[in-house]
Amino acid sequence: MEKKLFEAESKRLLEMMINSIYSQKEIFLRELISNASDAIDKIYYKALTDDSLTFDRDSYYIKIAADKENRRLTLVDTGIGMTKDELETNLGVIAKSGSLAFKTENELKDGHEIIGQFGVGFYSAFMVADKVTVISKALGSDEAFKWESTGAEGYTIEPAEKESVGTEIILTIKENTEDEQYDEYLEEYRLRSIIKKYSDFIRYPIKMDVSKSRLKDGSEDEFEEYTEEEIINSMVPIWKKNRSELKDEDYENFYAEKHYGFDKPLAHIHTSVDGAIRYNAILFIPEKTPFDYYSKEYEKGLELYSNGVLIMSKCADLLPDYFSFVKGMVDSEDLSLNISREILQQDRQLKRIANNINKKINSELQSMLKNDREKYEKFYEAFGRQLKYGVYSDFGANKDALQDLLLFYSSKEKKLVSLNEYVSRMPEEQKYIYYASGESIERIDKLPQTELVADEGYEILYFTDEIDEFAIKMLMSYKEKEFRSVSSGDLGIEKKDSDEEKDVDKAEESKELFDYMKELLADKVKDVRASKRLRSHPVCLSADGEVTIEMEKILRAMPDNQNVQAEKVLEINMNHDVFQSLKSAFEQDREKLNLYTNLLYNQALLIEGLPIEDPVEFTNDMCKVMV
Numbered sequence: 001m002e003k004k005l006f007e008a009e010s011k012r013l014l015e016m017m018i019n020s021i022y023s024q025k026e027i028f029l030r031e032l033i034s035n036a037s038d039a040i041d042k043i044y045y046k047a048l049t050d051d052s053l054t055f056d057r058d059s060y061y062i063k064i065a066a067d068k069e070n071r072r073l074t075l076v077d078t079g080i081g082m083t084k085d086e087l088e089t090n091l092g093v094i095a096k097s098g099s100l101a102f103k104t105e106n107e108l109k110d111g112h113e114i115i116g117q118f119g120v121g122f123y124s125a126f127m128v129a130d131k132v133t134v135i136s137k138a139l140g141s142d143e144a145f146k147w148e149s150t151g152a153e154g155y156t157i158e159p160a161e162k163e164s165v166g167t168e169i170i171l172t173i174k175e176n177t178e179d180e181q182y183d184e185y186l187e188e189y190r191l192r193s194i195i196k197k198y199s200d201f202i203r204y205p206i207k208m209d210v211s212k213s214r215l216k217d218g219s220e221d222e223f224e225e226y227t228e229e230e231i232i233n234s235m236v237p238i239w240k241k242n243r244s245e246l247k248d249e250d251y252e253n254f255y256a257e258k259h260y261g262f263d264k265p266l267a268h269i270h271t272s273v274d275g276a277i278r279y280n281a282i283l284f285i286p287e288k289t290p291f292d293y294y295s296k297e298y299e300k301g302l303e304l305y306s307n308g309v310l311i312m313s314k315c316a317d318l319l320p321d322y323f324s325f326v327k328g329m330v331d332s333e334d335l336s337l338n339i340s341r342e343i344l345q346q347d348r349q350l351k352r353i354a355n356n357i358n359k360k361i362n363s364e365l366q367s368m369l370k371n372d373r374e375k376y377e378k379f380y381e382a383f384g385r386q387l388k389y390g391v392y393s394d395f396g397a398n399k400d401a402l403q404d405l406l407l408f409y410s411s412k413e414k415k416l417v418s419l420n421e422y423v424s425r426m427p428e429e430q431k432y433i434y435y436a437s438g439e440s441i442e443r444i445d446k447l448p449q450t451e452l453v454a455d456e457g458y459e460i461l462y463f464t465d466e467i468d469e470f471a472i473k474m475l476m477s478y479k480e481k482e483f484r485s486v487s488s489g490d491l492g493i494e495k496k497d498s499d500e501e502k503d504v505d506k507a508e509e510s511k512e513l514f515d516y517m518k519e520l521l522a523d524k525v526k527d528v529r530a531s532k533r534l535r536s537h538p539v540c541l542s543a544d545g546e547v548t549i550e551m552e553k554i555l556r557a558m559p560d561n562q563n564v565q566a567e568k569v570l571e572i573n574m575n576h577d578v579f580q581s582l583k584s585a586f587e588q589d590r591e592k593l594n595l596y597t598n599l600l601y602n603q604a605l606l607i608e609g610l611p612i613e614d615p616v617e618f619t620n621d622m623c624k625v626m627v
Contacts, residue, residue: 004154004157029185030194030309031124034121035122061077062075066185068183071175071186072171072172073171081138081165091122131149135147141165144161188208191208200237202309209230255284261327269328273356279332280332285325290325301317301319303330306333311335318353318354319358321389384407384465391474404418411459423481426459433483434459434491435460437463437469437485438462438464438550439609452534469550470551486533488548517597524601527570533571538573541604545567570600
């Protein structure tokens with residue numbers, strides 16, 4: 001028996017692959033099972049063109065057995081087998097793929113697809129095994145041969161005894177180390193979990209002898225152990241079944257089995273595409289927010305399969321960030337896989353699938369909003385914030401796709417409304433979509449700045465999420481209607497000419513008073529002016545410029561606070577009794593005016609939920625007024 005050496009390039013590739021290409025050792029079993037499935041497929045394809053062959057699906061299977069005592073893990077398939085030359089060619093030269101050659105020669109067109117195409121997966125066995133033995137008998141041959149290797153140093157091939165056609169792979173599992181527990185690959189429960197995770201949808205049965213217990217005959221409390229052959233994998237994936245055969249319960253069970261979440265999905269999307277790109281997908285919109293969803297620990301992504309074999313548990317490229325809550329899977333035959341099945345090339349196929357999925361999710365949400373409002377509002381409560389982040393992120397690149405999915409609380413409807421619903425009932429003379437920002441609906445209800453807009457009978461949208469104003473600033477307008485904060489300088493509400501003239505006259509008369517107050521608050525406000533928006537309240541703050549007071553509060557609370565501030569304006573209600581006190585103090589007692597000015601400014605800060613700069617001074621000022 002002559003020992004043969006791997007080619008120099010193959011030896012280096014094997015050493016590199018064992019140590020670095022695969023991120024998890026457990027995938028060795030996925031690779032061997034996929035190769036075994038390919039071997040059975042090859043008989044199936046030959047039977048399509050060779051009348052002397054019959055393909056009875058029940059006769060073909062993959063079997064896995066663990067021998068703890070001898071530290072052996074055996075995988076047997078009833079596939080096409082390999083001749084001596086094929087063992088030499090396929091296993092002696094790393095990255096030489098028999099499956100790829102077979103696929104090229106046979107131009108497969110019947111909907112099946114050979115999984116293994118790169119001739120590397122087999123060698124992942126060396127990540128867990130000291131020695132790998134392959135005994136194979138090829139279809140149509142009377143001889144069997146044994147290929148054996150202990151790793152990069154080389155391999156041997158010699159005649160062997162094997163009755164049936166197919167391949168048997170025997171792994172001698174490594175001894176445990178301080179860092180690795182190789183014993184786990186001999187444990188029934190661990191092997192079962194790996195099969196279910198990666199190879200559950202291989203189309204041939206994967207069998208194992210499973211340990212069970214039963215009561216001994218004639219005994220009520222004594223048990224005996226026995227083994228029973230069991231099929232571990234599901235074989236037919238749900239996504240390849242006819243949708244008309246499936247019920248909501250089937251999708252919910254799949255959601256639970258795949259551990260997508262502990263809740264029940266609000267909706268599912270089952271799609272099959274067969275065109276320029278072929279794929280099947282089942283997507284779920286969860287009911288509840290995962291506990292870590294808004295943290296850096298959360299990983300987005302869909303499970304990615306190639307012909308029923310799990311390639312990636314979380315393929316992030318299939319989902320945009322704003323739909324990162326979606327769970328599910330995609331299975332495609334057309335993906336370009338690199339040297340290992342878990343290294344995915346960034347190709348056009350993947351981008352096409354991602355674009356299609358994005359449109360499907362958006363369409364499903366639009367349909368839910370239109371046809372099942374209660375369900376949509378439940379979804380929006382959990383994930384609406386993420387949609388708003390989507391509008392704001394990437395410089396608003398996705399705002400057009402997401403704007404119709406947004407909901408905000410309405411001052412008139414006392415419930416969530418869409419932008420389309422708001423605009424559709426705007427009075428003809430209303431120029432802007434009005435909004436008010438605050439920590440809660442209750443706080444916004446009490447804001448002085450809402451008085452003028454509310455008195456005109458205009459609807460106000462309430463922004464209570466910290467992202468709301470940032471998203472709307474990016475959106476700018478909806479159906480040619482500009483967004484306008486109730487705290488902005490120009491509300492676009494026209495007054496009667498006579499009223500306008502009176503206000504202008506009053507403001508002119510009080511110009512010196514306002515200039516004095518502005519100078520007193522010089523480092524705190526940009527201006528002090530007569531208010532056009534206040535009705536019953538004496539004072540409020542508004543903002544000039546793009547940064548609103550609510551935005552300032554949010555930016556101030558961030559870890560990298562850069563001291564961004566709104567250009568605040570102190571507005572005084574000239575029709576309030578307090579204004580008369582200000583005028584009197586301006587004329588008679590400037591010290592009292594200083595006191596009133598500071599009190600009004602601090603009062604305005606409190607209304608906005610902003611901190612008072614000097615609480616002690618404020619309380620002292622209050623005492624002075626009381627005395």
